[in-house]
Amino acid sequence: MLIEHQHPDNRSIMVAVLGAPNVGKSSLINHLLGMDLSVVTPLPQTTRNKIKCVTTVDHTEIILVDTPGLHKSAQEINKRYNQQAREGVDVADLNLLLVDLTREVLPQFTHFRDMVEKELGPTWIVFTKSDRIEDAASLPLAEVIERAKEVLPEIQKWFVISSKTGENVHTLTGALVDAAQPGPHLFPDGDVSDKNMRFFSAEYIREQAFLLLKEELPYEVAVTIDDYREMGADKKDKKPSKIECMISASIHVNRPSQRAIVIGGGGAMIKEIGTRARRKIEAMVGGQVHLNLHVKVSPRWFKNNFLLEEIGLPRAEDSARVWRKREPKQSQEERPWNP
Ligand SMILES: Nc1nc2c(ncn2[C@@H]2O[C@H](COP(=O)(O)OP(=O)(O)OP(=O)(O)O)[C@@H](O)[C@H]2O)c(=O)[nH]1
Ligand SMILES: [Mg+2]
Numbered sequence: 001m002l003i004e005h006q007h008p009d010n011r012s013i014m015v016a017v018l019g020a021p022n023v024g025k026s027s028l029i030n031h032l033l034g035m036d037l038s039v040v041t042p043l044p045q046t047t048r049n050k051i052k053c054v055t056t057v058d059h060t061e062i063i064l065v066d067t068p069g070l071h072k073s074a075q076e077i078n079k080r081y082n083q084q085a086r087e088g089v090d091v092a093d094l095n096l097l098l099v100d101l102t103r104e105v106l107p108q109f110t111h112f113r114d115m116v117e118k119e120l121g122p123t124w125i126v127f128t129k130s131d132r133i134e135d136a137a138s139l140p141l142a143e144v145i146e147r148a149k150e151v152l153p154e155i156q157k158w159f160v161i162s163s164k165t166g167e168n169v170h171t172l173t174g175a176l177v178d179a180a181q182p183g184p185h186l187f188p189d190g191d192v193s194d195k196n197m198r199f200f201s202a203e204y205i206r207e208q209a210f211l212l213l214k215e216e217l218p219y220e221v222a223v224t225i226d227d228y229r230e231m232g233a234d235k236k237d238k239k240p241s242k243i244e245c246m247i248s249a250s251i252h253v254n255r256p257s258q259r260a261i262v263i264g265g266g267g268a269m270i271k272e273i274g275t276r277a278r279r280k281i282e283a284m285v286g287g288q289v290h291l292n293l294h295v296k297v298s299p300r301w302f303k304n305n306f307l308l309e310e311i312g313l314p315r316a317e318d319s320a321r322v323w324r325k326r327e328p329k330q331s332q333e334e335r336p337w338n339p
Contacts, residue, residue, distance in 0.1 A: 006184045009059040013180035014052075016092035018085060018116070020108055021045045021069025023100040024128040027163040029053050029064045032173060036280075037192055037200075037337075038066045039207040043218055045069060046210060049312045050084040052194040054187045060177045061185040065092060070115040076320055077302040083316030086118055094179060095123040097152070101139070101160075102132050109148040125158040126172065131165045190338040197284055197337050198228045199312070201247055204284075205277040205293065209251060209262070212273055217261060222252040222301055224310050226294075230285065230335065243287025252298040252307065262295045270295060284337060 017025045021044035029038050033055045039046055051066045067088040068081035089095060099108045105127070125145065130136040141160065149155050157175065161168040193200070202223040210218040227248040251273075253259050263270050270293055278291045301307045305315070 003185060003188055007059055010061070010183065010185050011059060011177075011180040012061040012063070012183050012185055013176060014063045014065065014091055014093050014186075015176060016065045016067060016088035016095045017098065018067055018088060018095055018112070019069060019098035020100070020111060021071055023069065023098040023108075024163055025069070025098050026066050028096075028098065028126065028128065028161065028169070029066050031163040031166060031169055032062070032064060033192065035192070035339075039203050039210075041207060041210040041218075043210055045071070045081070045219065046207075048081055048084070049195075049199075050088045054192055056185075056189075057173065057177050060180045061187065062173075062176050062180065063186065070112065072115065075302070077308065077313070079316040079318050080308060080313040082115065083318075084313065086116060089116060089118045089120065092121065093181070094176075095120055095154075096126050097123055097155075098126045098128050100129055101127050101136065102129050105144055106147060109151050113151045120152070120154040122156050123152060123154040124175075125155055127158065127160045129162060129164070130160050130167055131162040136160055188336075188338070192337045192339065195337075196334045197281075198225050198334055200284055200337060201225060201228065201277075201281050202249060202311070204280040205249055205251065205273065205291075207280075208273040208276045212269065212276075213262065217253075217258060220254045220258055220302075221262070222298075222307065222311055224250050224252065224307070226250055228334070230287075232287065243285055245281070245285045245287060245289045246292075247281070247289060248292045248294070250294045250296045252296050252301045254297070254299060254301065256297050259295045259297050286339070 017029055019025055026038035026040045026047055030036050030040065033053055037053055038051060047066055047068045053064045053066055055062050065088040067085035070082055070085050071078065097112055099105050127141060145155060145158050159168055159172045161172060202225050206221065206223045209221045225247060229246045231244045232242045251262055253262055274291050274293045278289050282289045298307060
């Protein structure tokens with residue numbers, strides 16, 4: 001879709017945000033956007049899909065593609081997460097490789113080179129979590145970059161940032177604006193993502209499950225939206241005054257014992273997940289939300305092609321066997337998030 005009547009000064013850039021799990025990809029994107037769009041938790045492998053997130057600086061559109069953390073695994077679902085990240089590289093004009101300063105840095109470059117399996121375009125390095133290092137300025141990062149170029153000759157620039165304090169994020173933003181090329185914007189004004197509010201509703205329910213459940217259980221949880229209905233939202237009117245939204249969602253777990261934990265004693269856990277998720281969804285839709293959650297035992301859902309496709313994870317190039325495709329269930333008509 002090309003938006004008509006574009007300003008002649010318009011510029012655009014598509015940036016893939018890449019790196020190992022938990023390095024701070026989604027946090028940086030949220031900081032650049034100035035809103036909590038993408039899900040962030042202390043757990044690795046929080047992000048499961050590639051998500052285009054859009055911000056505009058004057059006439060420059062910056063599309064940041066959030067991606068799952070690249071990691072080695074023979075499991076089908078992990079192959080699909082990695083595929084999502086690699087597809088981020090395919091669409092990008094520029095790659096940002098995030099390197100966590102709180103871990104050993106050089107192995108993160110070799111790990112990325114091994115995992116990405118793609119020809120890379122221009123790549124910038126963003127060292128993250130500088131606030132957690134006592135004297136980040138004294139680190140020999142120029143030397144690190146020289147050594148990193150031996151495995152990643154595509155490296156052009158590097159930055160040291162903190163998404164927590166905002167340190168240097170404005171320098172990165174300025175560099176992205178400078179790197180954008182003249183051309184039309186790809187998203188309508190005000191749209192914040194290529195994913196609709198139905199997708200983000202599932203994300204915000206999963207976020208609360210990640211934050212509230214312990215140990216391995218978050219990884220055994222998936223969320224699907226069974227029914228999503230918005231009343232009072234005239235699609236032509238981008239800022240409806242009175243919206244009511246009815247959402248029915250399923251939290252899938254692998255085993256009956258996990259279902260009992262997600263429900264909790266007297267339903268306390270599911271109530272807490274629902275209450276917290278609902279608040280965030282209400283802020284997104286700009287109205288009242290009725291959220292109906294069910295906990296379903298879906299044995300080995302992480303190997304079930306239908307469910308994987310439903311949560312936006314089609315088969316990967318290295319999937320174990322050819323999986324049957326299902327027609328998308330979700331209507332494309334649904335309202336994008338345009339605050
Ligand atoms: N102190 C500090 N913590 C950070 C910073 N950036 C991210 N974090 C924390 O690191 C953890 C992981 O952050 P995410 O943004 O979810 O990392 P990610 O790379 O998107 O992780 P995955 O989606 O799992 O691949 C969270 O607890 C964040 O709050 C930072 O600049 N400083
Ligand atoms: Mg993430």
